[in-house]
Each structure stands twice: as C-alpha cells, then as structure tokens.
Amino acid sequence: MVKEMIRKYFQDLSGLVGVSGTEQDVVRYLKECLTPIADEVRIDHFGNVIAVKHGTAPGPKLMISTHSDEIGFCVKNIFSNGFITFDKIGYVADLLLPGRKVWINSNKIPGIIGIKPGHLQTPDEKRQVQSIREYYIDVGASSRLEVEDMGIKIGDPIVFQSDFMEMHNPDLISTKSVDNRIHCAVLIALFHQLQEMDFAGTLYGVVTVREEVEQHGALIVGNSIVPDYAIVLDTIPAGDTPEIDTEKVLPVYLGKGPACPIADGVPGFGFTFIHPRVREMIEEQAKKADVPLQLLTFIGDSYMTDASKLVASGKGIPLGVLTTPRRYSHSPVELVNLNDVVGTLKIVKGIVLDNGKKELNFI
Known part of the structure; x- marks a missing residue:
C-alpha cells in the first residue's frame, strides 16, 4: 500500500x-x-x-x-567549561529554544539547550523571549577537551531531538x-x-x-x-x-x-x-x-x-x-x-x- x-x-x-x-x-x-x-x-x-x-x-x-x-543550528563555539554556543541555520523562532533536547552531528550526540531555573528568573525574564546569543547547549561535559573527545567540532550540525509520533489517528504524524x-x-x-x-x-x-x-x-x-x-x-x-x-x-x-x-x-x-x-x-x-x-x-x-x-x-x-x-x-x-x-x-x-x-x- x-x-x-x-x-x-x-x-x-x-x-x-x-x-x-x-x-x-x-x-x-x-x-x-x-x-x-x-x-x-x-x-x-x-x-x-x-x-x-x-x-x-x-x-x-x-x-x-x-x-x-x-532547519537547525550549528556549533559556533565550545567554551573551556564545556558549554556550547550555536548559530541558527534557516528560520527558527527564538521562543522554541529554551529547554529543548537536541542532537549534534550525524552521531546524534545528545544535548540540552539550557534554561535558567524559573525560581531565579526576574519578572522581566519570565515575560521576555531571549535571543539565541543568550542560550547555550549542555552536553554533560566539564571541559572543551571532553566535548571534542565526544566528536563535536565547530560547524557541526544541530537539530531538535524529535520522535516519530503517530497521533490517535495514525495517519497524522508529528515529528x-x-x-x-x-x-x-x-x-x-x-x-x-x-x-x-x-x-x-x-x-x-x-x-x-x-x-x-x-x-x-x-x-x-x-x-x-x-x-x-x-x-x-x-x-x-x-x-x-x-x-x-x-x-x-x-x-x-x-x-x-x-x-x-x-x-x-x-x-x-x-x-x-x-x-x-x-x-x-x-x-x-x-x-x-x-x-x-x-x-x-x-x-x-x-x-x-x-x-x-x-x-x-x-x-x-x-x-x-x-x-x-x-x-x-x-x-x-x-x-x-x-x-x-x-x-x-x-x-x-x-x-x-x-x-x-x-x-x-x-x-
């Protein structure tokens, strides 16, 4: 069929x-x-x-x-403490970024776009959408060397992590x-x-x-x-x-x-x-x-x-x-x-x- x-x-x-x-x-x-x-x-x-x-x-x-x-992102820089900054490739709304899971390069190395705890956010921060320059990716590393040892390098592609989800009607698919x-x-x-x-x-x-x-x-x-x-x-x-x-x-x-x-x-x-x-x-x-x-x-x-x-x-x-x-x-x-x-x-x-x-x- x-x-x-x-x-x-x-x-x-x-x-x-x-x-x-x-x-x-x-x-x-x-x-x-x-x-x-x-x-x-x-x-x-x-x-x-x-x-x-x-x-x-x-x-x-x-x-x-x-x-x-x-659409997606790429690795812009790797900090000495292991956090990663990134650039957009194609149009992605900034409001989609915080708290998202991502895959880095074709090996799908898992990462998280970090988000400041709600407990510590100011009233303005709770209302405003931050720009991509204020976000970072956490891959669970503590140094640049550790990130590079995972196989991550400058320019590597990044995509949102997303499963292949069939809705109650299986002809409707979200991914x-x-x-x-x-x-x-x-x-x-x-x-x-x-x-x-x-x-x-x-x-x-x-x-x-x-x-x-x-x-x-x-x-x-x-x-x-x-x-x-x-x-x-x-x-x-x-x-x-x-x-x-x-x-x-x-x-x-x-x-x-x-x-x-x-x-x-x-x-x-x-x-x-x-x-x-x-x-x-x-x-x-x-x-x-x-x-x-x-x-x-x-x-x-x-x-x-x-x-x-x-x-x-x-x-x-x-x-x-x-x-x-x-x-x-x-x-x-x-x-x-x-x-x-x-x-x-x-x-x-x-x-x-x-x-x-x-x-x-x-x-």
Missing part, C-alpha cells in the same frame, strides 16, 4: 540529521533507495540528487523536485523535518510506482540542497538539467489553528488535500507565479484522481520555495508548485496528514504519465 510505503521512508528520513549545508546522510539514503528503481542516479558536486527515468517514447524533460535539508523529508519519501514512492508504467519523455527526480537558506541547490540544478518544465514539491503552513484567522490570512487546512500556491514570495527576496499550462496540469490531474486541491496565494508572509530560483534558471523554466499542508512549521512537532501526502503523489504521478500531452505555450 502506497501510504505505508511513504510512512516507512518518511520515518527513516525524518530521523536523519541534514541541516542545510550538511545533508550528506540524507543524500546517501536517497541514493541507496533510488538507485535500484531509476535508470541513473547521480550526485552533483553541491549535493543535489538527480534520479533519471527514461520514458518509452519521445517527449519533454520533466523535473519533479523537492529538497533534502532541514521534525516534515519540511521537506515527506516529499523525499514521495519521490521514492513515485519511482517505485513508475516501474511498470509507460510515459513519454524523461523524468528527472531531483532532491536539492540548501533550500532553507537561499535555494542554492535549485539554481544550480536548474541550470544543469534545463528541463522543459518542472513541479516543485514542498510543504506549506496550515492556517487552521486557533491563533490564525484562517479564511483571511491562510486558507489551508490539514486533511483537505494538497495545496497549490498560485503565487508566493517575499518582496525583495523572491517571487513565484505558476505557469498557466502547468496550473492546468495540476488542476486536471487532481480532478482526474478525485483529489481535493486547495488553491491560494501566499505573498509577503515569509514563504518561498525552490521555485523562486528555479523559475529563472536555465532558459527560464515553466513550473508549478504543489504542497502538502503541515501545522507548526519549522518546529520539532510539525504535523502532517498522510492522506494529503498520498493526494500529492497521485497528482504528480498523473502529470508524469501524461507528460507531453499539453503544450507549454504561455498564451
């Missing part, structure tokens, strides 16, 4: 440490999984995974992309790095499903690096592959929690299917407006597969995907964005509904099978 396949791969992937710039463990896992089911798998010098599957007839080059990295390991699992499942199926053209299944910090990987891989068109898979915040005016601000619901942001971006940083023909593909395949599709725009609210760099790479790439809703973005308790994920896979699979049947003209 495809849902259980996705669950299995997602559980493995979410347990890996792969902060932007240090995605090696995730890349190794993806290469191992994709090699038996793709015609070719290569890793470029930057760390992008490129899996190729050739169709049975001539047709366009289609790229389906997702990203391997997650770290739903963004975007869930679509790494989708890409593997897609290649499995295409094993005995015919389609035209060439499929490039791509997993980029450094999406959370400027989308460097997308720009590089877009220039190297130069696909005829692309679908970017990512997660999107769900707006259906009590603190959000859902209908006014973010009409995206968990459990109501994939979301398709028609336009998104942050002024001065990046902007995406999906290509009209690719939008038609997404909407037609959603209808064909009987998958509910949530359409929205999301502009000016700190949300971008690899699409903002990919669209202007190569000769300019017509593209669409297809996303899976998740609650509690960029936290150790991101929450996703596997039924939404399966819907995303169905739409993407349909686009691959119908590759070349629609012209990519703008008007």
Whole structure:
C-alpha cells in the first residue's frame, strides 16, 4: 500500500540529521533507495540528487523536485567549561529554544539547550523571549577537551531531538523535518510506482540542497538539467489553528488535500507565479484522481520555495508548485496528514504519465 510505503521512508528520513549545508546522510539514503528503481542516479558536486527515468517514447524533460535539508543550528563555539554556543541555520523562532533536547552531528550526540531555573528568573525574564546569543547547549561535559573527545567540532550540525509520533489517528504524524523529508519519501514512492508504467519523455527526480537558506541547490540544478518544465514539491503552513484567522490570512487546512500556491514570495527576496499550462496540469490531474486541491496565494508572509530560483534558471523554466499542508512549521512537532501526502503523489504521478500531452505555450 502506497501510504505505508511513504510512512516507512518518511520515518527513516525524518530521523536523519541534514541541516542545510550538511545533508550528506540524507543524500546517501536517497541514493541507496533510488538507485535500484531509476535508470541513473547521480550526485552533483553541491549535493543535489538527480534520479533519471527514461520514458518509452519521445517527449519533454520533466523535473519533479523537492529538497533534502532541514532547519537547525550549528556549533559556533565550545567554551573551556564545556558549554556550547550555536548559530541558527534557516528560520527558527527564538521562543522554541529554551529547554529543548537536541542532537549534534550525524552521531546524534545528545544535548540540552539550557534554561535558567524559573525560581531565579526576574519578572522581566519570565515575560521576555531571549535571543539565541543568550542560550547555550549542555552536553554533560566539564571541559572543551571532553566535548571534542565526544566528536563535536565547530560547524557541526544541530537539530531538535524529535520522535516519530503517530497521533490517535495514525495517519497524522508529528515529528521534525516534515519540511521537506515527506516529499523525499514521495519521490521514492513515485519511482517505485513508475516501474511498470509507460510515459513519454524523461523524468528527472531531483532532491536539492540548501533550500532553507537561499535555494542554492535549485539554481544550480536548474541550470544543469534545463528541463522543459518542472513541479516543485514542498510543504506549506496550515492556517487552521486557533491563533490564525484562517479564511483571511491562510486558507489551508490539514486533511483537505494538497495545496497549490498560485503565487508566493517575499518582496525583495523572491517571487513565484505558476505557469498557466502547468496550473492546468495540476488542476486536471487532481480532478482526474478525485483529489481535493486547495488553491491560494501566499505573498509577503515569509514563504518561498525552490521555485523562486528555479523559475529563472536555465532558459527560464515553466513550473508549478504543489504542497502538502503541515501545522507548526519549522518546529520539532510539525504535523502532517498522510492522506494529503498520498493526494500529492497521485497528482504528480498523473502529470508524469501524461507528460507531453499539453503544450507549454504561455498564451
């Protein structure tokens, strides 16, 4: 069953440490999984995974992309008394930091982000959110040498420690790095499903690096592959929690299917407006597969995907964005509904099978 396949791969992937710039463990896992089911798998010098599957007839080059990295931290300095300071990589809210368990580097060395005892906090300290510069990590060491002997060094990646928690409804899963390991699992499942199926053209299944910090990987891989068109898979915040005016601000619901942001971006940083023909593909395949599709725009609210760099790479790439809703973005308790994920896979699979049947003209 495809849902259980996705669950299995997602559980493995979410347990890996792969902060932007240090995605090696995730890349190794993806290469191992994709090699038996793709015609070719290569890793470029930057760390992008490129899996190729050739169709049975001539047709366009289609790229389906997702990203391997997650938000997190890195070791900034190790004090002589064994405490560690750290920097953010990607956006993490300061209010999430105090009292959290973390893993350091791929060996998952356990640590704790320290917190001043409530008994000793001043009234102001109880009310205020401290900045990252006031926090430290405790790994239970008493000297810098002891920390280094654990295998910790400057620049090592750090992630929130998080288990793979199934809710009372087991289709709801809470863990770290739903963004975007869930679509790494989708890409593997897609290649499995295409094993005995015919389609035209060439499929490039791509997993980029450094999406959370400027989308460097997308720009590089877009220039190297130069696909005829692309679908970017990512997660999107769900707006259906009590603190959000859902209908006014973010009409995206968990459990109501994939979301398709028609336009998104942050002024001065990046902007995406999906290509009209690719939008038609997404909407037609959603209808064909009987998958509910949530359409929205999301502009000016700190949300971008690899699409903002990919669209202007190569000769300019017509593209669409297809996303899976998740609650509690960029936290150790991101929450996703596997039924939404399966819907995303169905739409993407349909686009691959119908590759070349629609012209990519703008008007």
